[in-house]
Amino acid sequence: MTRRIIGPFNRVEGDLEVKVEIADGAVREAWVTSPLYRGFEHILRGKPPRDALVYAPRICGICSVSQSVAAARAIAAAQELTPVPNGLFATDLMLAAENVADHLTHFYMFFMPDVCREVYASEPWHAAAVERFRAVKGEAVPPFLAARAGFLHLMGILAGKWPHTLAIQPGGSTRPVEVQEQVRLSLILAGFRQFLERQVFGGTLEAFAALSSPDDLDAWHAADPGRGDLRRFLTIARSLEFEGLGRAADRFMSYGSFGPEDRRLFAPGTLVAGRRGAVEPAQITEDVSHGWMGVDTVARHPFDGMTVPDADNPAGYSWCKAPRLDGATMEVGALARQAIDGQPLAFGLVASGGGNVLSRIVARFIEVARLVPAMESWARALDPREPFCDTRAIADECEGMGLAEAARGSLGHWVKIRKGYIHNYQIIAPTTWNFSPRDRGGAPGPLEQALAGAPVRPGETDPVAVQHIVRSFDPCMVCTVH
């Protein structure tokens, strides 16, 4: 048996270290370390509540709008304020733009360079993959970056800039949209749809979103395997058996996303052992037993959460806390969102192989194919004559919870306001769930579970299977610890 420490992990948004114990050509056990602590929960203490709208997005440069949305919702809940309809549509457009851009950034910039590694040089698809997807130099990279930048012109109009906007407010958006700008939003979406359909999907978004089973997906791929980057990925994924790689515990959670709170486009819930249930945020706790955190004897609900860094906690191996829902680990992300919503292909992929490298990546494309048409309808639904923002005073003593879905999964903010200032602010980010360390019961987090069994090739120092599994979660390490 050998032990190995792998890092720095790049193309994960932030820094990451993974320790693995290897025996008989496979990972036996893994420990996931989030090596950076910045202390946003401390930074926010004592600040005027609305200042959270400045600080929170700066937790993360890739989930920036998601952080803004969670902060705005937490303050709105404390104010008992409902955003006006235009504000909802504008916010959904910004959040969807970030989700979609992140999914594609993950695919082109973070995930695909790994299939171009020399270790796969003997595979029949390797030379073409290197030509197309190689880091920095691949032919797909410049057109992707150009299309992404053009798509994010949506943010130039709606958010002023991305990342780190202040446009997202508890009562809506600071940015009224004029009628000619509404036209431009639709044109931007039309241009991006063309990129997606020609370069990425090799077909219409609607045709992909309509696939209803893993067999459908196979047939869609087999019909024209050379057409579009998604089919090229599926060829590689079949060859490398990605569906057999990186399964965790198949307990999924989503807070639900887009549309009004009582009618989310992607329904909230849990999916455990094939059965859907409701999410009860009151059952969320964070355990710090294996974090570099001051010793705490109980796992706390985030309203009562404490963040006391202590690099000397002898049991600690990460700055990340261990969030649990009713005591259990949960996997979050696009696969969870789509499967919980009942999207047939995502649900079918989970039913046949659970959460794995293939299903996590396919689910992101399902989401892209569903979101862009929804964005087209939201852009049309904006009414330039009506207001975009409502305001209301914040009581001196109040509290609020703000739940949102970032590209990579469930994000929650919990704020307690006392004497008019922030008394406590707790954040649980998607990768806090997915890359959680062990809890006091010794239960490993989802990535730690997913890495157990990963194959290690003879002579590998940085096992390529570990690279695929880690990146299949689209981790955001700067959010994880914050």
Add this chain to the structure above:
Amino acid sequence: MAREARKSLLWLQSGGCGGCTLSLFCAEGPDLVTALDSIGIDLLWHPSMSEDSGASALAVMEEVIAGRRHLDIFCLEGAVMTGPNGSGRFHMMGGSGKPMMWWIGELARAADHVVAVGSCAAFGGITAANGNATGARGLVFDGRAEGGFLGSGFSARAGTDVINVAGCPTHPGWVIEALSQIASGHWDNTAADGFGRPRAYADHLVHHGCPRNEYYEFKASAEQPSDLGCMMEHLGCKGTQAHADCNTRPWNGAGSCLKGGYACINCTAPGFEEPGHAFASTPKFAGIPVGLPADMPKAWFVALASLSKAATPKRLRENAVSHRQVVPPSDRGLTKK
């Protein structure tokens, strides 16, 4: 460009959000990888872009530190995490067993030029807010004070001072243009202002080109988020003092903070993270904003403001507190046929 004339670049991220890199991915005309290639820069390693991971990434850095590989440009994004108690343990570089601050120090000393990308790397930034419990430091500044992690006497091997491309986040153009000036041999210390910021963008004010300029001229002020009026009087806008070209150079195609309907928070300035007041409300003394436009004598500002307020047209007075234009500009003097 001839291969030997090309410059190598190594980029690290520490106490920050990665947003300057994500903003850089928004580069346009041309896209980022085409831009870097055209200005003659080759990436030795970048945390979000390079194939090398783990041991092979560490090997690249070790070769540079040992002097076996030449490094032209070292970029740091994010503050240097020196806590707790100077140990640097708030950020250990994955897989290396060493604090990130050790790698930053070694690589900064090995590179011909050193660039701090973003306000965290330059001054500490957001990471240093609320008492700076994590010991977040800029490369050669702690907020407004010279010093920082490398010390005020530091200059890179080529004799240049640390270049502070400040901003939260940075505009992709600011970064690419500074790198281009370096790569083409046109950078010297006179190209930076007193805080090390490239004068190419820092010798402008955010106020220049503000789409709300007419409201500013007549002191027709917004009162609530989404109002159309000037945000200086009530909503905390510092555009008249902030050094950047945000309103003459579009963000994401057509944006800026002001165009997004919210205040400039002066994010290119050291210490912006602790303004001493709520970000979105203007501190005042005797009804007059404390922060006056750059280079404007106070007495003149007060006199001009009260004069222009008295002269505010009805159109601006009403539109300033509305989310849409309720009174359009008139066609005085023109008659319809």
